[in-house]
Amino acid sequence: MKRPVRLEPGQKLVLTANRLLDGRTVWWCADGAWDLHIGRAALLDADEAEAVLARVAGEAQRDGVVGVYDTAVQAAVPPEPVTVREKIRAHGPTVHPEFAVETEQ
Amino acid sequence: MSIPVGHYQYDRIDRDFLQARIAEFEGQVQRRLDGTLSEDEFKPLRLMNGLYLQLHAYMLRVAIPYGILDSRQLRKLGEIARRYDRDYGHFTTRQNIQFNWIRLEDTPAILRELAEVDMHAIQTSGNCIRNVTADEYAGAAADELVDPRVHAEILRQWSTLHPEFTFLPRKFKIAISGSPNDRVAARFHDIGILARPGEDGAPVFRIFVGGGLGRTPVIGEELFDSVREEHLLATLEAILRVYNAHGRRDNIYKARIKILVQAIGVEAYREAVEAELAQMDLERYRLTPEAVAAIRSRFAVPLLEAPADADAVLAQQRREDPLFDRWVRSNTHVHRDPGHIIATISLKPAGGIPGDATSAQIARLADLADAYSFGEIRITHLQNVVLGHVRKDRLRDLWLGLSEVGLAEANIGLIGDIVACPGLDYCALANARSIPIAQKLGARFADTALQAEIGALRINISGCINACGHHHAGHIGLLGVDKRGEEFFQLTVGGRAENGAAIGTILGAALPEDETVDAIARLVDCYLGRRESGETFLDTLTRLGHEPFREAAYETV
Incomplete structure (x- = not known):
């Protein structure tokens, strides 16, 4: 059974995965699409995330994504991941600013 | 096509095998994309072909057997970086190259391009025998006793798709050197091999087992001091069999051979290997002089000719150019031929990314290898590049060429060589x-x-x-x-x-x-x-x- 997520005040959960075709990091949006930009990710409360995660993970093959999981973010605009790892996934490698996800359409 | 200097020349059997393997993987990729294979089912298959899924994209790790490749192969790596990646590659501590921005659907096409130049990504991942690494100065260094490349190639052929060792408890790394100065970190490998001439002139092999880094760093222990050439494969086979049979599979962190050697002691491990050897059909594993010669014949030998004044020319140029002199001090090594020198090219520019090279730099390195070192390039386990046979009187021209593409950093072995x-x-x-x-x-x-x-x-x-x-x-x-x-x-x-x-x-x-x-x-x-x-x-x-x-x-x- 999945461990209950403990969020700090001001934090929400987002769902993330990698795209099957090219491995790119993507974020789950409220309309069911997956997007490169975390700014478009749906923000979920802890009590709803588990059910949404189970449903979305079950549709991963249809949606062309791999390894769906949830991660905590500061619920700002745009949301900012809490951990260094997820920040790097969201924005791109810190050593190549020219590869910043923000520069991609 | 002429035989390449420094590495084994493929034949039709090698090339047919690569094509069959690519066709197999292409089918696996297609089944993954159409959902016939789940990610759990596909993951071990892609890993066997060097394909990882990292934070931002797939990463393809391409094998460079014993760290040596030729200029057409290096040029191809640069083309792959430019066409399929983001214009650069990363040379690794296992003498391989990684591409960090690969698309799954492109992978079969990339593997086909690699196969055009006799390269692949097989066994660069997974619980198998990984790319065998060797001394970056092999066949060139003055301090070398035995050129380890022929035996490294024999180990590559022996370990590739070995039916018993495709599903080991964990990954397995072998390094081989023929120099008294260990440049391969032999004591930090699952098996480290140091070759030297035996009394009859044929090589003998000192074998260490159970070394490694990771979460449990261990210095390898000597298993045998003088394994004769004819018994090299049988001995390695027996070492692997003991590990395969008794290595732990219940805990990924306890599954390397070092844990087994530590648990039972090197004496008990040696006894187990000797017991295994005693019941093996040694004739089947015998490495005959003829077999070794057949492999050796697939390596071209560089014709080392230099003007009589090559050394004097270099000395004069060093006196005249302090910057060049500093580079020569840090970035060269003594060659076995007095008219030649070994040049190490730093991939560690100040403030740069260790081991990274752009496609333009890769292409330039291939050109310089053609011009100055018989088209042969070595990748070091310290993430640099070596041109092994540079004429002394042409070294400065090489250095100037390297300067044009930002590859003339004078820091090998120094604090900047990170x-x-x-x-x-x-x-x-x-x-x-x-x-x-x-x-x-x-x-x-x-x-x-x-x-x-x-x-x-x-x-x-x-x-x-x-x-x-x-x-x-x-x-x-x-x-x-x-x-x-x-x-x-x-x-x-x-x-x-x-x-x-x-x-x-x-x-x-x-x-x-x-x-x-x-x-x-x-x-x-x-x-x-x-x-x-x-x-x-x-x-x-x-x-x-x-x-x-x-x-x-x-x-x-």
């Missing part, structure tokens, strides 16, 4: 970023005159305990750790992978990332202030002990 894993900027396993701290250190010690003054000092950086940056073996080692979401670095000192292999000692509590570079600078200052004439960092550390360095590193903490 080894670093990809770290958390790319790697799904990492806890901290390795590259930014390497860049900061490289920038801090950018002055090559200062680097020369500091002398031999290796820094190795790993972004997690898996130790791909070999931090345990660094004279100064950095291990990235995550403390409540923040990056910290644990410092070790006194590690070494060369002769007298040692595991670095932890200096103290991990430091915040933004304090780490200053701490290392203080540590280096401590050495410079207290060293005696002629001492290296390791000499001073050995004489004084760790305490002065610990005090220096933690001075303001």
Whole structure:
């Protein structure tokens, strides 16, 4: 059974995965699409995330994504991941600013 | 097509095998894309073909057997970087190259392009025998006793798709050298092999087992002192069989051969190997002189001709050009032929990313290899490039050519020659970023005159305990750790992978990332202030002990 997520005040959960075709990091949006930009990710409360995660993970093959999981973010605009790892996934490698996800359409 | 200098020439059987393997993988990719294969089912298949899924994209690790390739192969790697990746590649501590931005659907096409130049990505991942590494100066160095490349090729052929060893408890790494000066970290490999001539002139092999880094660093122990050439494969087969039968499979962290050797002791391991050998059909595994000669015949030998005054020309050029002289001091090694010299090309520009090269640099390296070193290139386990056979009177022209593409850094073996894993900027396993701290250190010690003054000092950086940056073996080692979401670095000192292999000692509590570079600078200052004439960092550390360095590193903490 999945461990209950403990969020700090001001934090929400987002769902993330990698795209099957090219491995790119993507974020789950409220309309069911997956997007490169975390700014478009749906923000979920802890009590709803588990059910949404189970449903979305079950549709991963249809949606062309791999390894769906949830991660905590500061619920700002745009949301900012809490951990260094997820920040790097969201924005791109810190050593190549020219590869910043923000520069991609 | 002429036979390449430095590595084995494929034949039709090798090429047919690669095509069959690509067709097989292409079918697997197609079944993954259409959903016939789940990710859990596909993952071990893609890993067997060198394809990882990292933080931002797929990563393809391409094998460079014993670290040697020819200019057309290197050119192809540059083309792949440009066409399928983001215009660069990353050379690894296993003498391979990684591409960090690969699309799954492109992978069969990339593998086809690699096969055009007799390359592949097989066994660069997974619980199998990985790319066999060898001395980067093989067949060239004056201090070499036996050229290890022919036996490295024999090991490659023996280990490729070996039916018994495709599903080992864990990955398995072998290194081989034929020099009394260990340049392959033999004591930090699952099996380390040091070749030397036997009494009859045929090579004999000293074999170490159970070395490794990772979360349990262990220095390998000698299993046999003098294995004869004819019994090399049988002996390795027996070592692997004992590991395959008795290595732990219940715990991924306890599954390497080092854990088994530590658990039962090297004497018991030796007895088990000897018992296995006693019941093997040794004739089947016998490595005959004819078989060795057949492999050797597939390697071209460079025609080493140089003008009588080549050495004098180089000496004159060094006197006239101090910058060139500094590069020659740090970046060359004595060749077995007096008219030639070995040049090591640093992939560690000050403030740059260790081991990275752009497609333009890769293409230029291929051109320079053609012009100056028989079209042969070696990749080192320290993430640099070697041209093994450069005529002394042409070395300066090579250096000028390297300068044009930013590859003339004079820092081999010095503090700027930093080894670093990809770290958390790319790697799904990492806890901290390795590259930014390497860049900061490289920038801090950018002055090559200062680097020369500091002398031999290796820094190795790993972004997690898996130790791909070999931090345990660094004279100064950095291990990235995550403390409540923040990056910290644990410092070790006194590690070494060369002769007298040692595991670095932890200096103290991990430091915040933004304090780490200053701490290392203080540590280096401590050495410079207290060293005696002629001492290296390791000499001073050995004489004084760790305490002065610990005090220096933690001075303001």
